[in-house]
Amino acid sequence: MPLPSQPLRKLGFLTIGLFDENDPRRGHESTLEIIQLGEQLGFDTAWVRHRHxxxxxxxxxxxxxxxxxxxxxxxxxxxxxxxxxxxxxxLAEDLATVDILSGGRLNPGLSVGPPMHYDDVKQALYPHTADLEDFSYDRVRRLLDAIGGKPVTDFRGTEGFEEFSHRVQPHSPGLIRRLWYGGGSLRSARWAGEHGMNFLSSSVVRAEESEDFAEIQRSHIRTFRAHHPDGGAARVSHGLVVIPTDSAIPQQRAKYEAYVEKRTPRTASPQGPARMLFARDILGTSAEIVEQLYAHAGFREIDEVAFALPFSFEHADYVQILTDMATKLGPALGWRPR
Known part of the structure; x- marks a missing residue:
């Protein structure tokens, strides 16, 4: 695992892609430019969040x-x-299509459960079946089967001038091995492992066995690998909010410090009836961040990361943070740009 003698293998980042309601194109373009910058800087992966x-x-x-x-x-x-x-x-059709277009570079991360604010949105989303919808892991199984090429219909063959397939088209053979489950509980970690998926370790976890975030995350990763066919070689990505300040100007540092200070109180103890525990944001120079990461029990279990960018910063801030990640923080963790 990534100790000073064992280099970080993959460096990635995650962005939420915020936009102004009155100018949504600008925000989406900013996200695309950030992904392009990530490639230029040598990052291995770029991830986007999903907000309905x-x-x-x-x-x-x-x-x-x-x-x-x-x-x-x-x-x-x-x-x-x-x-x-x-x-x-x-969704299987869309994911396979984009995977084909990308040349086999898509890494879909998934989760299950009822939509947020379901009572408010269910009549618009499922007007006739709202009380019948199954939001269990079976929804993931259906997607896995469809992407894996299993039949989704009994009909196949030619009808008139049209040819029909009994499985999702296009079929992208390698995509099934690049599906990830985003989990924050022991149950989800075990399920993902048993079904041969990759595992996105969440920055929000359920405080089931402990109130120490790093210890909980380590437990989830070990549970996942204990139930995965690949064992210790099963892929896990780590996703903390990390903000290097090496090249930040004073105004940026002040903004970052205020952001972290505002978010820190919620990390002190489990929140709500579900006892959800939030990870602390990590702010500082790359040398300071490296020291904290090597002391983090969850981080010591993995060799790839997708560091989350803060939600509400400006484009120039993300450029500074990504540049420091690729040129200072990553190399300090033993990573080398591709």
């Missing part, structure tokens, strides 16, 4: 389709697509 009925990316698959045509090498991921909003069969 908010001022963030509501259609990450469409955004990544555009990104696939502006980049050639960097892998493109979602963290995560909440399947409660999706039809697994239709």
């Amino acid at each position: 009925l908010q001022y963030g990316i509501s259609s990450p698959v469409a955004v990544l389709a555009a990104a696939s045509q502006r980049t050639t090498r960097i892998e493109l991921g979602t963290a995560v697509i909440p399947l409660g909003w999706e039809n697994p069969l239709r």
